[in-house]
Amino acid sequence: MKKEAFIAICVFIYFLLFTILNVLVSKGFLLKEQLIFSVIHLQLFLVLILGNYYSSYINKEVLYKILLYVILLFSFRIFIDDWDKVFNLSSVRGFRVETIFAGGVNNFGLIVGLGFIISFFHLKKGILKVVSCLYFIVVIILTMSRGALFGLVITLFLVALYDPKGKILSSLLKTSFFLTIIGFVVLLYSNAAQDIALQFSERFLSIFSGETTIEQASSGRGLIVRDMYNNHIKNSSILEILFGHGMGSINFMVNGSPYESSHNFIVDVFYRNGILMLLGYLALVMYLCYMFFKNRKSADLTFFGFFVFLHFEILVNPYVYAAQTGWIYGLFLAVFFNQNKLGRHKRSKIILE
Helix, strand or coil: CCHHHHHHHHHHHHHHHHHHHHHHHCCCCCHHHHHHHHHHHHHHHHHHHHHHHHHHHCCHHHHHHHHHHHHHHHHHCHHHHCCCCCCCCCCCCCCCCCCHHHCCHHHHHHHHHHHHHHHHHHCCCCHHHHHHHHHHHHHHHHHCCHHHHHHHHHHHHHHHHHCCCCHHHHHHHHHHHHHHHHHHHHHHCCCCHHHHHHHHHHHHHHHHHCCCCHHHHCCCHHHHHHHHHHHHHCCCCHHHHHHCCCCCCCCEEECCEEECCCCCHHHHHHHHHHHHHHHHHHHHHHHHHHHHHHCHHHCCHHHHHHHHHHHHHCCCCCHHHCCCCHHHHHHHHHHHHCCCCCCCCCHHHCCCC
16 A cells, blocks of 8 residues: 555544544534535545556556546536526526536536646647637636636746746747637627626626725635634634534534635635644645655646646635545645656556556
């Protein structure tokens, strides 16, 4: 057994024990929620263990192709399930794209964003790259997911700074230029050009013009965090601070609306699993950062793009706690751990080839 897999098992047992303890102490409080989140975490850790075990057999080129094809097919479902809403460009419930099959619109945007990263950093120059990038960007805009769009923008520029050869910045500028021209032409010949431009501006650009406050742009996430701190974290015992309240313990009301997450993974880990686990998680992220910068000269920029995008998303989207997307984080953690070991075995033994 690899040491990373062993650590993953130990962490899951730690989560499970304190979840059981939380249920017993609180006399069954939120038992269903506790069990649901425990099962979701079991799924994440199993994927981490399997990904870690098979990493030396995986060819990353084939992995990229499989992911790209799967995400492309997956993205088409938005035009089947939400065909009557997909062009509304709305963020209002009942009129917006819901993508329930993906666990919500932000989780859908996360998956499509991974497709964009593969297209931009891995596909060779040419029309295929431009068309693929344009398609994924358009789909994200149609979902009106600000987290996915802003996450991609931040990812592109951070990877451009990370690239030791400086080629990504040049590619970014060229691709942005072509996408802008194509977008301008589409708007010019579209009957709904004015409405599309207005909706896009109100959803994505109004925060920069001052028309929308950060509180409004964050969809109340700041209000949720403040409510958690003032009404729940401040009242926690020392044991709850150290070990958390349990996996499904966030189930509160703010302004008459229920919430089961702060929409910030860092805050959620602290409240659910305690400061000890949070410090361990932050140490893990710092270790992965160290590994990426240690291998900067030979690093795979696509992997680094995944790393930046996924870790930006956990600050605004609790996708790790969704059954549809939580396993994705476990899979990529295994890939990040073993980025130098992928495909180490001989060609005849490679599983994904």
